[in-house]
Amino acid sequence: MALLSVRDLHTRYAVGKQQLRAVDGVSFEVGRGETVGLVGESGCGKSTLGKTILRLVPSAEGTIELDGADITHLGEGAMAPHRRRMQMIFQDPFGSLNPRQTIRTVLDTALKVHRLGNGAERERQLQEIVTRVGLPSDSLDRYPHEFSGGQRQRIGIARALVLHPALIVCDEPVSALDVSIQAQILNLLIDLKREFGLAYLFISHDLSVVRYFADRVLVMYFGRIVESASHATLWRDPRHPYTKALFAAVPSADPTHKRVAPPIKGELVTTEQVRGCRFHSRCPAATDRCRAEEPPLRSLGEGHHAACHYA
Amino acid sequence: MSVQVDPELEVPVSVDTGSRAAPRKHRRLRAFVRNPTFVAGVMILAFFVFLAVFADLLCPGDPLDMVAPPVLWPGQDMAFPLGTDSLGRDVLSGLVHGSRASLVVGISAAAIGLAIGMLVGALAGFFGGRIDTALTRLIELFQTTPTFILVIVIVAIGEPNLETIAMAIGLASWPTVARLVRAQFRSLRESDFVMAARSLGYSRWRIILQEILPNALPPVIVAASVMTANAILIEAGLSFLNMRDPNIVSWGGMIGDGRDQLRTAWFLTALPGAAIALAVLSLNLVGDGLNEILNPRTEP
Structure with a gap:
């Protein structure tokens, strides 16, 4: 328990x-x-x-x-x-x-x-x-x-x-x-x-x-948990585009280091009702499916969960 | 992975450590003294309090007794330095004893207004929702009625003695305090230290009385001095309209009595008028000074 x-x-x-x-x-x-x-x-x-x-x-x-x-x-x-x-x-x-x-x-x-x-x-x-x-x-x-x-x-x-x-x-x-x-x-x-x-x-x-x-990390976006994993797994293999973008936003001390994902643009809008994935308006990889259907938090094995159709 | 903690490190970084309670109190005191309007207000007010407390020693005898020929001008007879009114009553004695009525009514009316206003404001602000809506309507109901008319109605229904007058003024003046306290409670109930108190399992009453109220008080203290001043003015107005205890001398009553001699013996209205103005001024100065001193943004 x-x-x-x-x-x-x-x-x-x-x-x-x-x-x-x-x-x-x-x-x-x-x-x-x-x-x-x-x-x-x-x-x-x-x-x-x-x-x-x-x-x-x-x-x-x-x-x-x-x-x-x-x-x-x-x-x-x-x-x-x-x-x-x-x-x-x-x-x-x-x-x-x-x-x-x-x-x-x-x-x-x-x-x-x-x-x-x-x-x-x-x-x-x-x-x-x-x-x-x-x-x-x-x-x-x-x-x-x-x-x-x-x-x-x-x-x-x-x-x-x-x-x-x-x-x-x-x-x-x-x-x-x-x-x-x-x-x-x-x-x-x-x-x-x-x-x-x-x-x-x-x-x-x-x-x-x-x-x-x-020990374990929950990534929250717009009132929902979009990814959860042990901290080792999450840093080694982030699956949700939002998590990737968060990591990419951390400044790197190494100038030759390449960004793993493009930075996200726009702002968090919290009152409007969203159809589909709540990250789609800011997601670099969003498709029609993302705009229509909300992805559930699904297991990716080893206690790793992500709410993305393409994770 | 562990970061070495140097226990000394925090000391130079901290800006406001080491300022113990005692020097802070002194700073407070200095801020009081350095504020000239506040000092002036306190001194004038202290003078009136002194008159009220020692009235019987300063001017023995009943101020309503006819002691001399009527309408002696100030300075005409040094036994009555401020002259006498149309009935031969000593004006100085009247002024000294009149300070009692004004201060007693002013302070007790403010106390009654504060008690009601703080209770209503605290309940409305803390509980919110329907309780707030109902109490806000009640506040608005009282605020839309002109204060002076309301006081006159209440005094007209009851006996025109000091208790009724103080009660009436208190009943008519609480909405200002209620609004103030409500606003304070509304913002403080969302503050982190109230959240912490709730998470520690404190009861509602403990949170209201111990956590929120002490932090809501500064503007209320300022309002209290202005309320006292207003109560003194209303009491003077009532006395002028003869809604007063005929056995007690009051400044407003003296103005009312002197009104008929306004063209021949203007000092009969001017002197008690000046007393009212000074008392009200002193309380407003105290209020202004307290506002500056208790304002956290000008914290010494």
């Missing part, structure tokens, strides 16, 4: 009278201790998917199962015990911390809400977690504005970790940070994963980060 199992999940936002299908029929699983990368360009629904799984955004259709329990429609009270099992790390280290609370309040309230431990035990846990994520030991009584971006992200990690979850959704956890700090935070996440047996759903638009980090 997978830790997290998502089946045919849909999330829709109302944009005026139209509906924005931010997540449009996504299915995948995350096993215990597994790191699943979720890549795609801005606005393709990655963050919405993460927030829908955590029940922070209401889903329109489909099911979310955590440890085999269906949590899709649980009320606030019934959801509370499941909240301990999954947490989130946010992109913006400035907006994700309440500016009017000390670090102690942030972490201690979480423990209090879930009635974990008495005063002394909680204090010991707070000290432990703060040192574990690499913050100075006198951090607890300070406010978020007294920390740098990288340190704030460590606070965000401490907050996600304080309830000892099994799954953490990392929503672009390093993209707002300096490159030198990025590596530190990524290594911290890797260490914590080993230490606590965490599973990550790692959302990023940065392929190099995902490659460094993920």
Whole structure:
């Protein structure tokens, strides 16, 4: 039984009278201790998917199962015990911390809400977690504005970790940070994963980060998963034209290196209803079949799936 | 593959580390002091509060007692430096004691308006959907009624005492606060730290009171000082129209009484008028100053 199992999940936002299908029929699983990368360009629904799984955004259709329990429609009270099992790390280290609370309040309230431990035990846990994520030991009584971006992200990690979850959704956890700090935070996440047996759903638009980090990668386009494979397979043999284009867009340090696919043009349009493959308007290899018929996500063997007629 | 982490590395990169709470508080304080309009407002307001608190010591006796010949001009008799009105009542004593009515009504009306407005605004902004639609209609209903007329109607129905007047002004002035708080809640409920609080399993009330409300307060505090000023003005208007407690001296009432002598003894209306203007001005200055100080973009 997978830790997290998502089946045919849909999330829709109302944009005026139209509906924005931010997540449009996504299915995948995350096993215990597994790191699943979720890549795609801005606005393709990655963050919405993460927030829908955590029940922070209401889903329109489909099911979310955590440890085999269906949590899709649980009320606030019934959801509370499941909240301990999954947490989130946010992109913006400035907006994700309440500016009017000390670090102690942030972490201690979480423990209090879930009635974990008495005063002394909680204090010991707070000290432990703060040192574990690499913050100075006198951090607890300070406010978020007294920390740098990288340190704030460590606070965000401490907050996600304080309830000892099994799954953490990392929503672009390093993209707002300096490159030198990025590596530190990524290594911290890797260490914590080993230490606590965490599973990550790692959302990023940065392929190099995902490659460094993920066991398995899901490529998302326009609310759907268009390709999924283990990270080795995907980098060796990308099958969907969109994935190829994403790889081609990564700048190469070698000037003699030839592009594997032409760069994609145009922009992601998310409100209009598309017939056929949702990538056809930007796909260099699109045919009449692509314009008429939507390709399902089909298996290519070895856990490799792609949603392309010609993959 | 692993990148060596140098624990020292993060220190020079971080820009705002090391600024501890204490120097920050001092900076706040300095920002307060450096803002001249704010300081002026606070000083004038403090003066009126001083008058209101020590009225009985400064001008002992009932300000409504006839103590001298009628219509003494200011300076004519040094026992009554600001003169007397047509009934021989001491104007200075009236002004000093009148500050009580104005401040009490102003502050309690603002408190009532804030309480209702914050409750309605918070519920509408946080829950959205049908609750928001219903409450927004209610806000609009109150906003389309002219404030002063609404206050007059409420006071006319009840007894014209300070409690009713404060209640009436509070009931008529909450929609501004409600709109403000609603807008704040709508944007803050989508913020990442509220998302984090929800994912940690906090209850709705904890999120409203502990996460959103403290961050929604700065503009509300600014609005509160302006509301107090408006309440003082409305109270003066009501007193002028004789909708007042006849046993309590108030600035608006003094203007109303002095109206008949406007051409012969203009100081009877001008002095309480100046007091109202100063009090309202001071509260507006405080509001402006707070707006600048609490604005995150001008954060010291």
